[in-house]
Amino acid sequence: MTGAGSPRAGRSDSADSAPPPRSRGVIALDPAKCPACMVCARECPDWCITIEGHTETTPSEREGRRPVTTTVLDRFEIDWSLCLYCGICVEVCPYDALSWQPAFDYPASEPGGLVHDATRLTAWSQVHPGN
Amino acid sequence: MRPYRYAGTTRVWLADLGLACCAVEVAAAATGRPDLLRHESDEDPEPDLDVLLVSGTVTDVLAPLVARRHQEIADRARAVKVVSVGACADAGGPYWDSYAVTKGVDQLLPVDVWIPGCPPRPEALLGVLEDLRGR
Amino acid sequence: MDADTGTDPSADPIVDAVRVVVPDADVAAGPGLVTATVVRDRWVEAVLALRDRPETACDWPDFLAASDEVPRRPGDADGYAVIVRLWSVEQRHGVALRTLVPRDDATLPTLTAVWPGLAWHEREAHDLHGITFAGHPDLRPLLTPDAPGGWHPLRKDTPLVARQVLDWPGAADPAGARGRPPRPYGADA
Numbered sequence: 001m002t003g004a005g006s007p008r009a010g011r012s013d014s015a016d017s018a019p020p021p022r023s024r025g026v027i028a029l030d031p032a033k034c035p036a037c038m039v040c041a042r043e044c045p046d047w048c049i050t051i052e053g054h055t056e057t058t059p060s061e062r063e064g065r066r067p068v069t070t071t072v073l074d075r076f077e078i079d080w081s082l083c084l085y086c087g088i089c090v091e092v093c094p095y096d097a098l099s100w101q102p103a104f105d106y107p108a109s110e111p112g113g114l115v116h117d118a119t120r121l122t123a124w125s126q127v128h129p130g131n
Numbered sequence: 132m133r134p135y136r137y138a139g140t141t142r143v144w145l146a147d148l149g150l151a152c153c154a155v156e157v158a159a160a161a162t163g164r165p166d167l168l169r170h171e172s173d174e175d176p177e178p179d180l181d182v183l184l185v186s187g188t189v190t191d192v193l194a195p196l197v198a199r200r201h202q203e204i205a206d207r208a209r210a211v212k213v214v215s216v217g218a219c220a221d222a223g224g225p226y227w228d229s230y231a232v233t234k235g236v237d238q239l240l241p242v243d244v245w246i247p248g249c250p251p252r253p254e255a256l257l258g259v260l261e262d263l264r265g266r
Numbered sequence: 267m268d269a270d271t272g273t274d275p276s277a278d279p280i281v282d283a284v285r286v287v288v289p290d291a292d293v294a295a296g297p298g299l300v301t302a303t304v305v306r307d308r309w310v311e312a313v314l315a316l317r318d319r320p321e322t323a324c325d326w327p328d329f330l331a332a333s334d335e336v337p338r339r340p341g342d343a344d345g346y347a348v349i350v351r352l353w354s355v356e357q358r359h360g361v362a363l364r365t366l367v368p369r370d371d372a373t374l375p376t377l378t379a380v381w382p383g384l385a386w387h388e389r390e391a392h393d394l395h396g397i398t399f400a401g402h403p404d405l406r407p408l409l410t411p412d413a414p415g416g417w418h419p420l421r422k423d424t425p426l427v428a429r430q431v432l433d434w435p436g437a438a439d440p441a442g443a444r445g446r447p448p449r450p451y452g453a454d455a
Contacts, residue, residue, distance in 0.1 A: 011254075
């Protein structure tokens, strides 16, 4: 217990407000694992995941082979003002690019502030590493 | 609507419009940490901070009452902070496609803070009170 | 056989009692709920018989509600179903009485003369499914806005506007995949 008046009260990284392990606080993205396959966005019952990407074609390293086409993730957003924390996106992700993280302290003070882009979603995995 | 003293110093009037299950988390926040948030005598005349919590699903039928309650507090208080607690009050949440639900209480009131969660943890509300106190 | 209780629901004594009291009803026994379906013209009569005959003595109306029945297979019900669940306080048994009203003539005699307390339930069914209960004292909208021409959100042909005005995020196709992903309800455009 940090006690009354702790400057860190109500923060997920403070000793007196730390959530239990495996709490469903926020969903973190590992962009290196996400090939923009759209499975999570299509399964989301609240339509709160937005994904954009494009394909890139590079010549094969081996002579005579067809060029290699890969999908590149350009944009990944979750709107926390709509999310019902059901976890379907985490469950269905075939690439394990999404994971539950316990952090809960991300209120917004302006409209649209609960829409997290890929950078913010990626940073969540660093808040409570090892969860 | 009840007066509280936050962290032993700030006098906070908390008015909770508990419209759905998020109100349970608000109750947990208001009573679970008496070291942080302590209920004061009801006569406290001069709060430092008036906070209107909208916790739960705002339906279109109830929306005028929510707006009226806010107006009543705004008429009396010097300044009132509006906190939208949970996904339903934020933007409709799981009821984003409902025929009956207002898609965010910010369509009715000037919201100062949106708390995410379905529901939010009680600690998330305490963290917001901490932030509001510092402003 | 009910998997939960290991009993045969059709052996429930209320099943035979309902068949005696409302001989023209189509009685179906499921786990925990016996349903009797009658034609619309027999609605009030069936309710009175289930209430007044000693075999059933269903003197307490639990609830009344409606449901939009969309047929999935040939022979399925098509129309608006109205269900009133009746319970016998004395005998501790109950039956859900059901009838079907056609979509183009969604009217049914009111039960408010039998139980005034059902006025609220019928008013709600009128709100949500647009069923007109003939003889009801006050069918003003209870939960829905008073829209001109009526607005009945639980009719399945009433669109969920949010799903129509918002673009479905799942429609994006970054990989340029062939084919079209199955769309959720409302994202058909």
